[in-house]
Amino acid sequence: MKIYKVIFSLLCIVFVGISFINIKKHKPTPLKFIVPKGWPKPLYNFKQNPLTIEGFELGKKLFYDERLSKDSTISCASCHQQFSAFANYDHNFSHGYNNSFTTRNSPALQNLAWQKEFMWDGGVNHLDVQPISPITAKNEMAETLENVIKKIKRDTAYQRMFKAAFGDETINTQRMGKALSQFMLMLVSSNSKYDKVMRGEDTFNLPEKLGYQIFQQKCVSCHTEPFFTDFSFRNIGMPLDATLNDIGRMRITNNNTDSLKFKVPSLRNVNITFPYGHDGRFFALSNLFEHYRKNMQPIATTDVLLKNKMPLSNFQIGQLTAFLYTLTDSSFITNKMFAAPAYTKPIILHQH
Amino acid sequence: MRKFIILIFFSQCIYNTVIAQQNTVLKLVHKVGNQPLTLYTEVYKNQWNEPFTVNKFSYYMAHLQIVYDNGKKTYTYHKPYHLVVENDSTTKTLMLQKELKNITAIKFLIGVDSVQNTSGVQTDDLDPMKGMFWTWNTGYIYAKLEGQSDSSKAPAHYFSYHIGGYKYVENAARKIELAVSSNAQNAIEEIIIEADILKWFYGTNEIKIIQEPICHQPGKLALAIADNYKNMFQVTAIK
Numbered sequence: 001m002k003i004y005k006v007i008f009s010l011l012c013i014v015f016v017g018i019s020f021i022n023i024k025k026h027k028p029t030p031l032k033f034i035v036p037k038g039w040p041k042p043l044y045n046f047k048q049n050p051l052t053i054e055g056f057e058l059g060k061k062l063f064y065d066e067r068l069s070k071d072s073t074i075s076c077a078s079c080h081q082q083f084s085a086f087a088n089y090d091h092n093f094s095h096g097y098n099n100s101f102t103t104r105n106s107p108a109l110q111n112l113a114w115q116k117e118f119m120w121d122g123g124v125n126h127l128d129v130q131p132i133s134p135i136t137a138k139n140e141m142a143e144t145l146e147n148v149i150k151k152i153k154r155d156t157a158y159q160r161m162f163k164a165a166f167g168d169e170t171i172n173t174q175r176m177g178k179a180l181s182q183f184m185l186m187l188v189s190s191n192s193k194y195d196k197v198m199r200g201e202d203t204f205n206l207p208e209k210l211g212y213q214i215f216q217q218k219c220v221s222c223h224t225e226p227f228f229t230d231f232s233f234r235n236i237g238m239p240l241d242a243t244l245n246d247i248g249r250m251r252i253t254n255n256n257t258d259s260l261k262f263k264v265p266s267l268r269n270v271n272i273t274f275p276y277g278h279d280g281r282f283f284a285l286s287n288l289f290e291h292y293r294k295n296m297q298p299i300a301t302t303d304v305l306l307k308n309k310m311p312l313s314n315f316q317i318g319q320l321t322a323f324l325y326t327l328t329d330s331s332f333i334t335n336k337m338f339a340a341p342a343y344t345k346p347i348i349l350h351q352h
Numbered sequence: 353m354r355k356f357i358i359l360i361f362f363s364q365c366i367y368n369t370v371i372a373q374q375n376t377v378l379k380l381v382h383k384v385g386n387q388p389l390t391l392y393t394e395v396y397k398n399q400w401n402e403p404f405t406v407n408k409f410s411y412y413m414a415h416l417q418i419v420y421d422n423g424k425k426t427y428t429y430h431k432p433y434h435l436v437v438e439n440d441s442t443t444k445t446l447m448l449q450k451e452l453k454n455i456t457a458i459k460f461l462i463g464v465d466s467v468q469n470t471s472g473v474q475t476d477d478l479d480p481m482k483g484m485f486w487t488w489n490t491g492y493i494y495a496k497l498e499g500q501s502d503s504s505k506a507p508a509h510y511f512s513y514h515i516g517g518y519k520y521v522e523n524a525a526r527k528i529e530l531a532v533s534s535n536a537q538n539a540i541e542e543i544i545i546e547a548d549i550l551k552w553f554y555g556t557n558e559i560k561i562i563q564e565p566i567c568h569q570p571g572k573l574a575l576a577i578a579d580n581y582k583n584m585f586q587v588t589a590i591k
Contacts, residue, residue: 045471048472123490124487124489125470125490126470126471126473128473129472132473132480132485133487136487149481172475173473173479174473176473177473178472251489252489254570254571254572
């Protein structure tokens, strides 16, 4: 009898030992988030979601996975394309499920760690919850969270990756959100010609330099460096499009003074994120300049800086354009780290 | 394997503390006036003589606490957020994992604290998958009442009240405190709390379906309805 007890105890010790070794092995590898020199501290709370290589890779797989949509045709990357700084290249509205369209222009995804509120109206208050909106919207991915989680749970690759990233096999909405955030947080664009000039590694040519000076006078109060947005909500005198009836920030705050205010968009990579404006009504930068100097229709909630429109000569427009081109970060849009993983194409397609 | 050993250990503990002891059970019973709530088919009338049916009724019961031992002790339910859903009967019976005597008050919050509204995706009953979450204007829906009414001018005669809001001026979370007078000296086996849906339409504010068939965002209307339904609960039995 005694011998059994001894054997049993020994076995227990061995098993406990093995499980500890396992736990050690599952520790994911930390991924460093580098704050570019001179930039402020990020707002995202990394303590609640520490970046790891495994988490980032999982987030990337999710970002490029069409199964997040109802008919497995649309991934986050369908509307957020790397070569367009993760905006939707050449689309005022993006194509959603079953030939539907979004009602706003898909913004570039960059430097999200410094952003407090998301969407053109700031309605989303945390990066982790942002993906829930496109996944469940009828005119985007039109899927339910339940189905998405079900599909992911069935995939052995995901089972492995969730365990590697978070320590155990639990797959839920929270972990999906955290993983997607890990991928999106790493989308830092800070290596444009402008950045190189600021770091003393390059120099502006004459038109760029003059353009930068004009930008300092006319644009920085809203498109503030280094993000080229101060993240505030403003009305720049774009008249309401009656077919969309989008009142912007007021939808979130219920406050009349916020009517037709939208988040100041970053101008980083602006040259490759056309069309422009919250509803993509400006197809080229030249449309915007015409708006600022001529077409704008100021109303009560239009920003005080623009009450009398913004005088701009053709000459100034040329130089401003030259400067805005220096904000394109080619190393960002070609960085292999953010490209679709090779195995992204779902192995088990159309399984619903 | 470690999990297995722990499991054996815990099941022993659970046996000792739970099975050997009598639990108090809290039951939630939903009514419309004096009538029991039946989804979809039953037509009710509110105080304004508006006929209506109910398709959906759910709410977050948060931070449930029971004051017992004549006010000396407080029991806190193990789940900070418990989602009650009319057509899921398991959500309407709460095992209190403790033997409670001389209960004097029952306290809870209908709502979700602002921290949970602002710190990303939550789990368990707060998983956005449960459908009590606004995706376009981040925040939890604290209580939902949906149905159809001939008085409604909304499409398909729907009326739909989704009540929530965590920001300072829009905070729709409501604290509920129900006083209990029970002279039962024995351990209590069952507490029944009734929730009366009719209270959504009157009390502090008059809510008429004909005027307000839809409330789908935080703000004045949501606050007005929350101020009404905070009075819908009543302890009807303690056994």
